[in-house]
Amino acid sequence: ETGVTQSPTHLIKTRGQQVTLRCSSQSGHNTVSWYQQALGQGPQFIFQYYREEENGRGNFPPRFSGLQFPNYSSELNVNALELDDSALYLCASSLGFSPSYEQYFGPGTRLTVT
Amino acid sequence: KNEVEQSPQNLTAQEGEFITINCSYSVGISALHWLQQHPGGGIVSLFMLSSGKKKHGRLIATINIQEKHSSLHITASHPRDSAVYICAVASLKAAGNKLTFGGGTRVLVKP
Numbered sequence: 001e002t003g004v005t006q007s008p009t010h011l012i013k014t015r016g017q018q019v020t021l022r023c024s025s026q027s028g029h030n031t032v033s034w035y036q037q038a039l040g041q042g043p044q045f046i047f048q049y050y051r052e053e054e055n056g057r058g059n060f061p062p063r064f065s066g067l068q069f070p071n072y073s074s075e076l077n078v079n080a081l082e083l084d085d086s087a088l089y090l091c092a093s094s095l096g097f098s099p100s101y102e103q104y105f106g107p108g109t110r111l112t113v114t
Numbered sequence: 115k116n117e118v119e120q121s122p123q124n125l126t127a128q129e130g131e132f133i134t135i136n137c138s139y140s141v142g143i144s145a146l147h148w149l150q151q152h153p154g155g156g157i158v159s160l161f162m163l164s165s166g167k168k169k170h171g172r173l174i175a176t177i178n179i180q181e182k183h184s185s186l187h188i189t190a191s192h193p194r195d196s197a198v199y200i201c202a203v204a205s206l207k208a209a210g211n212k213l214t215f216g217g218g219t220r221v222l223v224k225p
Contacts, residue, residue, distance in 0.1 A: 033212065042118075042200055042215030043157075056209030088155050097210035099144035105157035 004093050004106035012112045013081050021076045021109045023091035029104070031055070031097045032074040034066060037088040037108075049074055050097045078111075086113045117141050120201050120216035127223050133188040135219045137201030140182065144204045147213065148175050148186045151198040160186070160199075191223045 005024045013019050025032050031050045035043035045058035049068035063079040072093070078085055088110050092103040118139045127133050137146070148160045161168050161175040163184065168175050172191075177184040188195055198220050202213040 031210070033210075035213075035215075037155075042202075042217045043213075045212045045214065048210045048212055050210065056212050058212070090155075090157060092157075092213075094211060099204035099211045101211060102159055102162050103147075103211065103213065104159065105149075108155040108157075110155065 004091060004104050006089075006091055006106040006109050008109060009107070010110045010112075012114060015081055015083060015113055017081050018077065018079045019081060019111060021078075021089050021091075021111070023074045023076070023093075023106055025072045025074070025091075025093035026104050029093035029095055030072050031094045031101070032068060032072065033092045033094075033103065034074070034076050035090045035092065036060070036085075037090060038084075039087070043090055046076065048097065055097055081113045083113050086111060116216070117205070117214050118201055118203055118216040120219050122219060123217065124220045125222070127191050127221070129192060129223055129225050131191050131223075133191050133195075133221060133223075135186045135199050135201075135221070137184045137186070137216055138182060139184075139201075139203050139214075141203065141214075142206040143179075143182075144206055145211075146177055146184050147202045147204075148184070149200040149202060151200060151218070153197075157200070188221075191221075193223045193225050195223050196221055 033048040034046040037043040047057040094101040174187040201216040
């Protein structure tokens, strides 16, 4: 059983560009959550997907968007990148969206916006 | 005020010492998580609690729902325990199993 994987590991973008980050859920997990972690801070919830539908969103602008595919892998898209978008982006998958389900985190994608 | 507060922010211990990290939260919760994050960034789940106490190896986590407080204890600390420890809660008001995180406690265990 493979764990949660994310790609790419690191990337550098320029302000105003667009970026797509990818997450492969742990086998059998139908729920994925995305978090943004700025340097020295705890992660902040961006949004969650359950069975290809958005199931909750944090306080992030619409230029942060996502997708979940039939195989439950997921993408996070960020348009019109700003310097403050520089952060570690984490995804976490779980068997369902009930709080009783443990979340399994990927290794993260470190995004630097210059 | 953040919904989840951790203390201390930083902690340095000598190998073998007993370490306690505290987490206080201000919302009703369905579960509380203790997570470990190493310098590379990856997060590992240590415990998920909704009541009482859990133990795994040298780690013990307790929660007091009435007082909205949880503690993570590390007994006989070792340099490999050096990491950031993060408390996160699943709020009763939140959609799904969205987690709200504390700011983390950076632990350094010196040999």
